[in-house]
Amino acid sequence: MSIGVNVPRKDGQSKVNGQAAYVDDLSFDGMLYGVTLRSQIPHGKIRAIQFDPKFDWSSVVVVDHSDIPGQNIVTLIQRDQPFLAAQLIRHVNEPILLIAATSRKKAMEARTRIEIIVDELPSVTNLEKAATGVRLYGEDNLFKEIHIEKGDLPRGFAEADYIVERTYKTGLQEQMYIEPQGVIAVPGKDRISIYGSLQCPHYVVKALLPLLSFSHPDQVQVIQMVTGGGFGGKEEYPNLLAGHAALLAMKSECPVKMVYDRAEDILATTKRHPSIIRHKTGLKSDGTLTALAIEIDFDGGAYATLSEVVLSRGCIHAAGPYRCENIDIVGRAWATNNPPNGAFRGFGAPQTCFALERQIDLVAKTLGIDPLEVRRRNAMEPGDSTATGQVLTESVATHKCLEQAVKASDYIRKRSEYSKLLPKARIRRGIGLSLFFHGSGFTGDGENRIRGRAGLQVTPDGFIEILTSSTDIGQGTETIFAQMVAEELGIPVDLCRNAGVDTNRVPDSGPTVASRTCMIVGDLVRSAAAQLREDLIKWLAELENCNAEQITLVGGCFLLSGQRVASFQDLAKRACSEGGPASASKTYVQPEGLEWDEKTYQGQAYPVFSWGCDVAEVEIDLDTYEISVTRFTAAQDVGKAIHPVMVMGQIEGGSLQAIGYATMEEVLQKNGWIENHRMTNCLIPTALDAPAFETHIIEEPFSGGPFGAKGVGELPTDGGAPAVAAAIDHATGQRFDEIPVTPEKIELALNP
Amino acid sequence: MKIDCTINGSPTVLDVSPMRRLIDLLREEMKLTGTKEGCGEGECGACTVLIDGEAVNSCLVIASQIQGRQVVTIEGLTPRSGLTPLQESFVRKGGLQCGICTPGMIVAARALLDKNLEPDALEIRTAIAGNLCRCTGYHRIVDSILEAAELERSRLSLVDTAPPDL
Ligand code: FES
Ligand code: FES
Numbered sequence: 001m002s003i004g005v006n007v008p009r010k011d012g013q014s015k016v017n018g019q020a021a022y023v024d025d026l027s028f029d030g031m032l033y034g035v036t037l038r039s040q041i042p043h044g045k046i047r048a049i050q051f052d053p054k055f056d057w058s059s060v061v062v063v064d065h066s067d068i069p070g071q072n073i074v075t076l077i078q079r080d081q082p083f084l085a086a087q088l089i090r091h092v093n094e095p096i097l098l099i100a101a102t103s104r105k106k107a108m109e110a111r112t113r114i115e116i117i118v119d120e121l122p123s124v125t126n127l128e129k130a131a132t133g134v135r136l137y138g139e140d141n142l143f144k145e146i147h148i149e150k151g152d153l154p155r156g157f158a159e160a161d162y163i164v165e166r167t168y169k170t171g172l173q174e175q176m177y178i179e180p181q182g183v184i185a186v187p188g189k190d191r192i193s194i195y196g197s198l199q200c201p202h203y204v205v206k207a208l209l210p211l212l213s214f215s216h217p218d219q220v221q222v223i224q225m226v227t228g229g230g231f232g233g234k235e236e237y238p239n240l241l242a243g244h245a246a247l248l249a250m251k252s253e254c255p256v257k258m259v260y261d262r263a264e265d266i267l268a269t270t271k272r273h274p275s276i277i278r279h280k281t282g283l284k285s286d287g288t289l290t291a292l293a294i295e296i297d298f299d300g301g302a303y304a305t306l307s308e309v310v311l312s313r314g315c316i317h318a319a320g321p322y323r324c325e326n327i328d329i330v331g332r333a334w335a336t337n338n339p340p341n342g343a344f345r346g347f348g349a350p351q352t353c354f355a356l357e358r359q360i361d362l363v364a365k366t367l368g369i370d371p372l373e374v375r376r377r378n379a380m381e382p383g384d385s386t387a388t389g390q391v392l393t394e395s396v397a398t399h400k401c402l403e404q405a406v407k408a409s410d411y412i413r414k415r416s417e418y419s420k421l422l423p424k425a426r427i428r429r430g431i432g433l434s435l436f437f438h439g440s441g442f443t444g445d446g447e448n449r450i451r452g453r454a455g456l457q458v459t460p461d462g463f464i465e466i467l468t469s470s471t472d473i474g475q476g477t478e479t480i481f482a483q484m485v486a487e488e489l490g491i492p493v494d495l496c497r498n499a500g501v502d503t504n505r506v507p508d509s510g511p512t513v514a515s516r517t518c519m520i521v522g523d524l525v526r527s528a529a530a531q532l533r534e535d536l537i538k539w540l541a542e543l544e545n546c547n548a549e550q551i552t553l554v555g556g557c558f559l560l561s562g563q564r565v566a567s568f569q570d571l572a573k574r575a576c577s578e579g580g581p582a583s584a585s586k587t588y589v590q591p592e593g594l595e596w597d598e599k600t601y602q603g604q605a606y607p608v609f610s611w612g613c614d615v616a617e618v619e620i621d622l623d624t625y626e627i628s629v630t631r632f633t634a635a636q637d638v639g640k641a642i643h644p645v646m647v648m649g650q651i652e653g654g655s656l657q658a659i660g661y662a663t664m665e666e667v668l669q670k671n672g673w674i675e676n677h678r679m680t681n682c683l684i685p686t687a688l689d690a691p692a693f694e695t696h697i698i699e700e701p702f703s704g705g706p707f708g709a710k711g712v713g714e715l716p717t718d719g720g721a722p723a724v725a726a727a728i729d730h731a732t733g734q735r736f737d738e739i740p741v742t743p744e745k746i747e748l749a750l751n752p
Numbered sequence: 753m754k755i756d757c758t759i760n761g762s763p764t765v766l767d768v769s770p771m772r773r774l775i776d777l778l779r780e781e782m783k784l785t786g787t788k789e790g791c792g793e794g795e796c797g798a799c800t801v802l803i804d805g806e807a808v809n810s811c812l813v814i815a816s817q818i819q820g821r822q823v824v825t826i827e828g829l830t831p832r833s834g835l836t837p838l839q840e841s842f843v844r845k846g847g848l849q850c851g852i853c854t855p856g857m858i859v860a861a862r863a864l865l866d867k868n869l870e871p872d873a874l875e876i877r878t879a880i881a882g883n884l885c886r887c888t889g890y891h892r893i894v895d896s897i898l899e900a901a902e903l904e905r906s907r908l909s910l911v912d913t914a915p916p917d918l
Contacts, residue, residue, distance in 0.1 A: 688881045
């Protein structure tokens, strides 16, 4: 039995003894160090570039847009972002030139000897002015507009006893993986190898082929190094960085390392989209939701990157896990002159979930009932349908999560006890909750377009190598894949190992994003194992001159009519050396009946949802207005926990990111500049800021997932912020509709 | 400048610029890449090493400051084969995910346990407050260190109660 067991992490030993090799730990003979020269204005034209004649330019390699052999376009969804600005500058810290030298210091010195002369243009750096400011993109500055309609909204409002309206705002959030972005590009003859800290190796292949004017995918080899956190931040950004290193490597004909320092990483890389979300809700006096009208604006920044898909997920999750027949959701992602925003764990849902959950609390307040009660009355159940009209048929755990978290946190008692705290108490306490969901896998028919692949290879020593391009960025992919193969074959986990991610070797399993790795790629791996088992049994039957039905694989041994004939490892070795079945592979096949209309946003948005309820407790010191989140109870449904300790680690780590998002993580942006670009002022929670976690795994299995499993990666980032904000409301008696809720905001609210 | 020091137990003479950061010296000269750089300004703790038993951010120390001192890195805390109970606890209890903070975290925990083998959760949190982890939420790191302390205590008491000739 390998599933549901806390087997030792495959990468555990090398990570605790310091041997795990991250990209900055790697070097090559003759390697140069690359740096980037960036723009200092939000919008403008490059008039001239001046190189200091006193500097010895022969000692460094400089690349500009004219050195690009292919297309100066970062391949992603839209074709709007250049690798290097040629003429037009569209945001502060946009890359313009690249410099490589024998040391980083020297490259940086050269960078100070270059001056970019620009003509500045008027800019838009404020989301509220995106619609009316200067024209930056298309006709209307819109990267994307999405409309989701369900039922009859006017009728829903007509049926309502009350209508409540409110606007919510969320800020930028920095992924702040502890290992900054980095790659090394090693040039070859008509080919390039990229070693990098990244989530999606095949994205990099697709981005570099047109850049370098290569035609065959094998000409770009991408190898993932041990990656020190990603959280979405290393989904699409490495395309740009790998492109830069590749350009320097091609021109210098030397390996080139580019590793950002923290300041550059904060200043230049993508973040979570800031949002403004307006809610108008119709409700009956018994708490029934009759109408939900939601308008969502995201600041996409200067280039489209992944904004349209982030917006899409945000919109689909905007009406949450609640029953409502009349819904209207409008979402817009705007172009501005801020640095581009992009993927961050949760992918649009944390913003819309924050707004909705705060609105549901407002509904409770309007009715004079507890927020828990509104959720109990409206939480979805099997048979209900989501905003896109997706009817939920199985694996719905709203009530289970809600009741488990409420019970474990002692919510009901604490809610009334803290409410009675004297208004004069210096330390105020509060408790609040949230209910939420997150779709596993790509939206709609996305998985069918990607058609991910995974394979297994038997090695000559009888081990099973797992071949996928799913990257382990700390979440434990390598370990859970091995567990799945081991379980399917009934062999020890130690016999299964990962082949590593090298695009010249492993198939494209699709990107490591969208809470899809365990459920989608995991199931490919599992079914490849089932295939291999079947093939080995057939082969053994031929060797033994018997019927395949007489052979079973139990406890790591093949049995013929109950008698042991070979150990798994021995037969696997034989298969490998004697031309037997030594490999298996699987490609994603869309399940029957999946219907999705990309135009109307109607249908099955996700194969299944994971569900969660968070309860946060806070203390606020009324002398300093300092907020501490003291306790955090999460009950989250993942279908089946393949490795419970790692699932709890996902829940706790994701929750802390959400707690930080709600309270202390603030990226200050002014005129397109990020003002706090150091870890000393761009804070994330420390061990002293983090609460004690009480984590409950709920398992409501999904028939389409491996062993019942669904996604867990992003779910925990959705519910933490609104639960914390609700607890702060409870403690202070004020409403906070904008995050982060900083001590300054509390002070202001309490002393108007 | 010549610098005499002890690195991971070996007496070492280094000929480096006195302003060279200790982290670079370790990673580049000594190829001890278990020490990581997450910020370069004393905030993240990924570069934590022991200097004379104290946990220090090696990105804030310059070469001349280690003259005559004992420097220990994650490599120096790792036995020749296998792992220490502290390292094993991190693996078992989920004290690591991406692992980039882990060497620094373990070094900081070592410094704590060397002084206090009975820390409570708050003492542990205080000791690792300078070590940022973005993956775990810290809860399981604290648990890992609590478990390691317990294991080390029980080993000590085994040694204490062992007959003198063993
Ligand atoms: S690298 Fe030294 S504290 Fe961050
Ligand atoms: S395990 Fe990733 S930063 Fe701590």
